[in-house]
Amino acid sequence: xxxxxxxxxxxxxxxxxxxxxxxxALALGGGPVGVFLMLRRMSLTGDAMAHAILPGAAIGxxxxxxxxxAMTFGGLAAGxxxxxxAGVVARVTVLRExxxxxxxxxxxxALGVVxxxxxxxxxxxxxxxxxxxxALDDATLILLACVATITLASxxxxxxxxxxxxxxxxxxxxxxxxxxxxxxxxxxALVVLNLVAGFHALGTLLAVGLxxxxxxxxxxxxxxxxxxxxxxxxxxxxxxxxGLVVSYHAGLPAGPTIILVAGILYLVSLFAGxxxxxxxxxxxxxxxxx
Amino acid sequence: xxxxxxxxxxxxLAYDRxxxxxxxxxxxxxxxxxxxxxxxxxxxxxxxxxxxxxxxxAGGRIEHGPAARRIAYLPQMAEIDRSxxxxxxxxxxxxxxxxxxxxxxxxxxxxxxVADALAAVxxxxxxxxxxxxxxxxxMQRALFARLLLQDAELILLDEPFAAIDAxxxxxxxxxxxxxxxxxxxxxxxxxxxxxxxxxxxxxxxIAREPIAxxxxxxxxxxxNMLKARRMIEAFDPHAHACHRDAA
Numbered sequence: 323x324x325x326x327x328x329x330x331x332x333x334x335x336x337x338x339x340x341x342x343x344x345x346x347a348l349a350l351g352g353g354p355v356g357v358f359l360m361l362r363r364m365s366l367t368g369d370a371m372a373h374a375i376l377p378g379a380a381i382g383x384x385x386x387x388x389x390x391x392a393m394t395f396g397g398l399a400a401g402x403x404x405x406x407x408a409g410v411v412a413r414v415t416v417l418r419e420x421x422x423x424x425x426x427x428x429x430x431x432a433l434g435v436v437x438x439x440x441x442x443x444x445x446x447x448x449x450x451x452x453x454x455x456x457a458l459d460d461a462t463l464i465l466l467a468c469v470a471t472i473t474l475a476s477x478x479x480x481x482x483x484x485x486x487x488x489x490x491x492x493x494x495x496x497x498x499x500x501x502x503x504x505x506x507x508x509x510x511a512l513v514v515l516n517l518v519a520g521f522h523a524l525g526t527l528l529a530v531g532l533x534x535x536x537x538x539x540x541x542x543x544x545x546x547x548x549x550x551x552x553x554x555x556x557x558x559x560x561x562x563x564x565g566l567v568v569s570y571h572a573g574l575p576a577g578p579t580i581i582l583v584a585g586i587l588y589l590v591s592l593f594a595g596x597x598x599x600x601x602x603x604x605x606x607x608x609x610x611x612x
Numbered sequence: 613x614x615x616x617x618x619x620x621x622x623x624x625l626a627y628d629r630x631x632x633x634x635x636x637x638x639x640x641x642x643x644x645x646x647x648x649x650x651x652x653x654x655x656x657x658x659x660x661x662x663x664x665x666x667x668x669x670a671g672g673r674i675e676h677g678p679a680a681r682r683i684a685y686l687p688q689m690a691e692i693d694r695s696x697x698x699x700x701x702x703x704x705x706x707x708x709x710x711x712x713x714x715x716x717x718x719x720x721x722x723x724x725x726v727a728d729a730l731a732a733v734x735x736x737x738x739x740x741x742x743x744x745x746x747x748x749x750x751m752q753r754a755l756f757a758r759l760l761l762q763d764a765e766l767i768l769l770d771e772p773f774a775a776i777d778a779x780x781x782x783x784x785x786x787x788x789x790x791x792x793x794x795x796x797x798x799x800x801x802x803x804x805x806x807x808x809x810x811x812x813x814x815x816x817x818i819a820r821e822p823i824a825x826x827x828x829x830x831x832x833x834x835x836n837m838l839k840a841r842r843m844i845e846a847f848d849p850h851a852h853a854c855h856r857d858a859a
Binding site: 490492 | 666693696698699709710
């Protein structure tokens with residue numbers, strides 16, 4: 323009975339197993355990146371960049387059809403271009419980085435949708451906007467696994483300057499003038515990589531889902547960066563698994579269901595979280611002796 | 613006579629071409645304990661930013677002598693994101709950066725030095741506390757512990773005792789004296805003139821233009837203080853390009 327509900331779908335259907343592995347890879351890379359996006363107050367930057375990827379992937383689609391390398395390469399190029407352009411505009415004009423990013427991503431999203439509809443059908447458009455987590459082929463799975471591996475290794479390397487650049491940028495600049503800038507660029511590259519990976523499975527609109535929701539959820543359970551990262555990966559993994567199971571039995575679209583499960587976990591944590599959750603703030607209990 | 617730790621050669625530091633420090637020349641001897649004094653907007657913090665290289669001089673040059681290779685810089689407290697989830701131990705241990713760098717581990721010997729530094733500022737037992745839970749005085753103690761670990765030859769302090777209780781500032785001033793005894797060079801921006809007269813042998817009085825520099829009692833003489841107070845704080849939006857250095 324429990325076996326039928328929770329395990330059988332994955333034993334019976336290869337596409338469910340693939341979807342599970344894909345979601346796991348996304349959770350593994352996206353969770354930690356999301357935690358740092360949140361700590362750097364860049365939560366919405368991730369969202370904006372996710373949309374910015376679309377025109378690149380769309381041009382790849384226009385020229386080569388639903389080809390993995392073409393859409394990946396196009397998405398990466400567009401993501402890096404928008405990230406750099408927004409940074410440049412912020413530096414040389416009066417517009418702040420968040421405002422210029424918003425301008426770029428809105429243009430990108432509109433452009434992407436127009437480009438896809440030039441050639442494709444509405445089905446293709448849905449595919450691009452919401453992804454195809456149930457139709458991941460070998461090449462895509464390898465891509466997702468590579469992105470997760472690169473992300474974890476790179477984050478381990480730039481962890482110290484990245485954390486310090488959030489907390490005390492002046493100090494970092496005084497001990498190592500270039501480390502902060504390099505860490506920031508590497509981190510932006512990781513964000514784009516993870517968004518492109520998320521794009522293949524969850525589409526351009528939900529790619530940030532397995533990044534920001536687990537990160538925001540984790541913040542309600544710990545104030546320690548290491549633990550937050552672990553919790554975020556855990557939340558992403560659970561969301562991926564539970565979302566697939568629910569979508570299988572209820573006949574719901576898989577990608578959005580995964581994100582919805584992550585959303586439910588977020589709401590529960592918002593209320594019950596032990597580190598700054600709502601319940602804790604409303605009913606803190608009696609004060610301590612010392 | 614040893615080489616000076618810092619030499620200012622007609623230095624001008626500017627924001628959007630408006631000078632905040634205007635034509636400063638002079639030298640800081642190695643091992644000197646110098647207070648930087650002046651009214652609000654006099655360019656005191658700007659001078660420290662120029663020394664660490666966060667701000668490029670708009671004119672002149674700042675030379676670092678052999679006794680100013682390792683610099684520790686303590687900016688005004690407000691510039692740290694206290695909401696970032698970081699423990700006191702992690703914050704203080706980052707003072708070991710020049711030894712452990714980007715990737716180096718913190719071994720038993722380094723951990724011992726962190727514990728010593730925390731003990732020296734009276735923060736033993738605070739290791740696991742997030743920095744967001746510290747009071748202003750405790751935070752400043754933690755930052756001084758980090759300075760201790762940085763083991764720098766030149767130490768720059770920006771308003772280190774602002775908004776801090778008397779006991780804490782007395783303790784931290786003892787650390788400054790200890791560094792002075794160890795022949796380190798120290799520049800401290802301070803607004804408490806009585807404290808400067810008591811504890812700092814030399815003073816630089818600036819009000820955008822340098823007013824006086826030397827023995828504290830002479831530099832902070834009443835006529836100099838009056839001159840410093842007459843500085844006009846606002847930038848002149850119609851100012852012409854300065855050609856004094858060409859003369």
